[in-house]
Amino acid sequence: MPSTIVTEEIELIHSGKGPGGGGFSGDGGDSGDSSGSTRVPQRAYITGMFIALAGILMFFMAFVSAYIVRKDMPNSAWIPLQVPRILWLNTLILVASSFTLARAHSRFSAKDDEGFRHWWATTTFLGVLFVAGQILAWRQLAALGIFLASNPSSSFFYVFTGAHGVHLLGGILALLFVQFRATRKVTRGTAIEVVSMYWHFMDGLWVFLFLLLYLGR
Amino acid sequence: MSSHAHAGGSTVHAPMAEPSGFIRKYIFSVDHKVIGIQYFLLALTAVVIGIVLSLLMRFHLVWPNATLPFVSGGQMSQEQYLALVTMHGTIMVFFVLTTAPQGGFGNYFLPIQIGAPDMAFPRLNMLSFWVTFLAFVCIVAAFVVPGGAPISGWTGYTPLSGLGEITGPGEGWGQTLWIVSISLFCLASLLGALNFIATTIDLRAPGMSLMRMPLTVWGWFVTAILGLLAFGVLLAGGILLLLDRSAHTSFFIPAGLVVNDQLQAHSGGSPLLWQHLFWFFGHPEVYIAILPGMGVASHVLSTFARKPVYGYRAMAYAICAIGFLGFMVWGHHMFVSGMSPYSGFAFSVLTMSIGVPSAIKTFNWLGTLWGGKIQFKSPMLFALGFVSLFVSGGLSGLFLAQPAVDNMLHATYYVVAHFHLVMGVAAIFGIFAATYFWFPKMFGRMMNEPLGKIHFWFTFVGAYCIFMPMHFIGIAGGIRRYADASAVGFLAHLQPVHEFMTIAAFITGAAQLFFLFNFFYSLKFGPKASKNPWNATTLEWDTDSPPPIDNFGGHYPSVFRGPYEFSVPGAADDFIPQWVEPSQVARVR
Numbered sequence: 001m002p003s004t005i006v007t008e009e010i011e012l013i014h015s016g017k018g019p020g021g022g023g024f025s026g027d028g029g030d031s032g033d034s035s036g037s038t039r040v041p042q043r044a045y046i047t048g049m050f051i052a053l054a055g056i057l058m059f060f061m062a063f064v065s066a067y068i069v070r071k072d073m074p075n076s077a078w079i080p081l082q083v084p085r086i087l088w089l090n091t092l093i094l095v096a097s098s099f100t101l102a103r104a105h106s107r108f109s110a111k112d113d114e115g116f117r118h119w120w121a122t123t124t125f126l127g128v129l130f131v132a133g134q135i136l137a138w139r140q141l142a143a144l145g146i147f148l149a150s151n152p153s154s155s156f157f158y159v160f161t162g163a164h165g166v167h168l169l170g171g172i173l174a175l176l177f178v179q180f181r182a183t184r185k186v187t188r189g190t191a192i193e194v195v196s197m198y199w200h201f202m203d204g205l206w207v208f209l210f211l212l213l214y215l216g217r
Numbered sequence: 218m219s220s221h222a223h224a225g226g227s228t229v230h231a232p233m234a235e236p237s238g239f240i241r242k243y244i245f246s247v248d249h250k251v252i253g254i255q256y257f258l259l260a261l262t263a264v265v266i267g268i269v270l271s272l273l274m275r276f277h278l279v280w281p282n283a284t285l286p287f288v289s290g291g292q293m294s295q296e297q298y299l300a301l302v303t304m305h306g307t308i309m310v311f312f313v314l315t316t317a318p319q320g321g322f323g324n325y326f327l328p329i330q331i332g333a334p335d336m337a338f339p340r341l342n343m344l345s346f347w348v349t350f351l352a353f354v355c356i357v358a359a360f361v362v363p364g365g366a367p368i369s370g371w372t373g374y375t376p377l378s379g380l381g382e383i384t385g386p387g388e389g390w391g392q393t394l395w396i397v398s399i400s401l402f403c404l405a406s407l408l409g410a411l412n413f414i415a416t417t418i419d420l421r422a423p424g425m426s427l428m429r430m431p432l433t434v435w436g437w438f439v440t441a442i443l444g445l446l447a448f449g450v451l452l453a454g455g456i457l458l459l460l461d462r463s464a465h466t467s468f469f470i471p472a473g474l475v476v477n478d479q480l481q482a483h484s485g486g487s488p489l490l491w492q493h494l495f496w497f498f499g500h501p502e503v504y505i506a507i508l509p510g511m512g513v514a515s516h517v518l519s520t521f522a523r524k525p526v527y528g529y530r531a532m533a534y535a536i537c538a539i540g541f542l543g544f545m546v547w548g549h550h551m552f553v554s555g556m557s558p559y560s561g562f563a564f565s566v567l568t569m570s571i572g573v574p575s576a577i578k579t580f581n582w583l584g585t586l587w588g589g590k591i592q593f594k595s596p597m598l599f600a601l602g603f604v605s606l607f608v609s610g611g612l613s614g615l616f617l618a619q620p621a622v623d624n625m626l627h628a629t630y631y632v633v634a635h636f637h638l639v640m641g642v643a644a645i646f647g648i649f650a651a652t653y654f655w656f657p658k659m660f661g662r663m664m665n666e667p668l669g670k671i672h673f674w675f676t677f678v679g680a681y682c683i684f685m686p687m688h689f690i691g692i693a694g695g696i697r698r699y700a701d702a703s704a705v706g707f708l709a710h711l712q713p714v715h716e717f718m719t720i721a722a723f724i725t726g727a728a729q730l731f732f733l734f735n736f737f738y739s740l741k742f743g744p745k746a747s748k749n750p751w752n753a754t755t756l757e758w759d760t761d762s763p764p765p766i767d768n769f770g771g772h773y774p775s776v777f778r779g780p781y782e783f784s785v786p787g788a789a790d791d792f793i794p795q796w797v798e799p800s801q802v803a804r805v806r
Contacts, residue, residue, distance in 0.1 A: 041419055044419040047337075048337060048411055051410075051415060055407050055411065055446070055448075055449050056449070058445070058446050059449035059452060059453050061450075062452075062453035062494055062497075063453050063457075066453070070468065073485060073487050149464055149465040149466045152486070155467070155468065
């Protein structure tokens with residue numbers, strides 16, 4: 001598991017033998033592969049991602065609570081939105097991407113770099129496919145004359161899918177970053193771990209939003 | 218942790234080089250100390266603007282018909298007055314009360330006090346400062362766009378803020394810039410909060426257990442958690458409000474709304490939804506402003522009373538309790554919104570229950586002072602002032618927390634007086650205490666004591682002269698946003714009180730020049746500060762003044778005891794720093 005690699009890295013830092021353990025470079029280590037900086041224990045990145053996800057969750061829950069309140073207002077002028085059927089397919093694709101990601105993860109742990117790259121790239125591809133599918137869903141709605149301001153239900157639909165889509169695009173960039181850039185041995189494990197956390201979270205969040213849009217319309 | 222190589226109580230590392238070049242060193246620096254000072258200077262700029270705005274308001278309230286040179290048309294219009302109200306509130310709450318204690322002092326001292334070389338994510342730290350800076354540029358730009366600054370108050374209530382120019386000057390460009398600015402500020406604060414929390418969790422020095430953290434660190438840590446959970450909600454609200462304005466959605470705008478004889482093409486939105494989203498952020502924001510001040514007050518009181526903080530654990534738990542309860546009381550801002558009396562009752566009881574941890578803190582501050590060898594230095598005076606203002610302002614909160622009383626006092630000057638004392642001035646006193654206390658560490662020189670004391674007494678007496686009479690105006694029915702109360706029959710006889718407050722405000726405002734002069738004069742000409750001029754105990758006093766780039770000059774400290782070991786029986790000195798090994802503590806022979 002990458003977590004063991006993370007632990008090893010912490011040990012290295014704490015015993016003062018780790019690469020770059022002889023000080024810290026002002027360069028910081030935000031991106032995980034900056035040169036010569038491992039003064040920040042790798043677990044801080046895991047902690048950081050947990051915290052970031054908590055913040056993101058609050059952001060989306062604000063939308064969700066607004067949705068619930070707005071929908072049940074008296075005189076809400078709410079017309080239930082028929083969600084485009086392609087969303088089922090998109091959801092399936094995104095859920096599948098979590099499985100391919102888990103596969104990539106276990107290949108990495110087995111030190112099978114080729115297998116890792118294969119499954120990681122598959123995940124990225126599925127992610128792009130999902131975003132393309134979401135855009136298709138938008139176009140289908142637009143063809144029916146349903147736009148952002150048409151009805152509160154469509155406003156929320158575009159807000160949910162838009163906000164989630166932007167977050168997912170960030171995830172795709174992170175996947176690409178790991179694929180092509182994060183090559184340093186010690187930080188790669190952390191990067192994979194952190195990006196996986198984010199991706200699984202975005203997957204779960206989408207399933208929740210989809211169920212809300214579908215069942216709670 | 219166990220594998221740490223200890224040498225003389227610390228881990229030795231090679232010292233690191235400072236970045237060369239002016240831009241990397243002072244502008245786009247990733248050093249938390251430089252970023253902390255950047256935040257501090259941003260807040261200093263903002264507070265000067267905010268004070269000038271408030272003095273203009275006070276002036277207008279007393280002399281509404283005066284001709285002013287910089288106002289178009291000579292006389293200030295009611296809308297221009299409302300723009301002042303809005304901009305004063307926004308700039309003060311976001312760019313002073315949130316920015317200085319957390320972004321400024323938190324950034325500078327949290328890593329040092331826990332024995333870390335920097336924040337966990339230095340580049341993220343730099344990013345959050347520059348996004349905050351951008352937000353500040355946006356809000357200041359609202360003054361100069363067509364229509365001028367927005368008039369909807371710092372709470373940006375809908376539908377006033379959601380419809381554009383038709384609802385008044387400043388509601389076009391100005392309001393849009395306001396929303397953009399606040400959204401950027403939210404984003405920056407989220408990034409900052411992430412950094413603070415991760416740093417506190419993962420970068421503490423060996424021996425620095427949670428219950429050995431200085432109470433300042435507890436304040437910043439809990440504040441960061443509040444920020445993490447609250448700012449995302451306001452960001453979401455800001456996005457929806459922006460969509461209402463620019464994409465003609467109807468999240469917050471009800472159907473059938475007629476503004477200036479024009480029916481608005483919106484359907485079924487809820488202005489109250491905005492209020493809920495705003496105050497879900499807005500109430501924790503109050504604690505975001507005050508919790509760091511509580512930490513600083515505890516820290517400074519203990520240091521200058523030469524006594525341990527009375528009930529350290531209770532103090533730490535009380536900070537957590539206040540933070541936790543702070544999320545469940547937002548409805549008390551909306552008692553008159555027609556909410557169910559049962560909701561009102563629940564919000565009321567929860568609100569008053571915050572009095573319990575607040576009373577614990579106050580009791581323990583007094584307990585810390587009791588029997589101490591008190592040294593009345595400038596930081597100590599401001600910390601004592603903090604306690605006084607927090608109590609005076611907090612007590613009126615118990616009245617406002619009751620729906621029946623609030624029905625009468627809502628939107629009067631009583632509320633303005635309450636939150637200015639407890640959140641505004643008290644937090645400012647926390648900032649001043651922190652400035653006088655840490656100036657030697659940050660800039661390597663001492664501030665002038667007599668000037669500091671003069672500054673304190675003018676500000677302390679002045680604050681009470683401004684805000685105590687304000688309570689009575691509120692009880693008499695003075696409405697908080699009226700631009701000219703002299704024209705209102707039942708309020709006209711209160712004008713002499715307004716005059717007194719305005720004069721007090723101008724004197725207090727002028728007294729801040731003592732501070733500004735002291736600050737900038739001492740930067741250059743103050744006497745050199747030693748490593749530990751206050752004989753204090755926490756880790757920032759273990760390093761040079763100002764600290765080197767990696768905070769401890771190549772060695773990382775270990776911690777052997779709690780943060781407030783003052784006047785320990787049997788010890789030779791009246792303080793035992795956290796970094797001194799037990800075997801090295803000098804004893805009385």
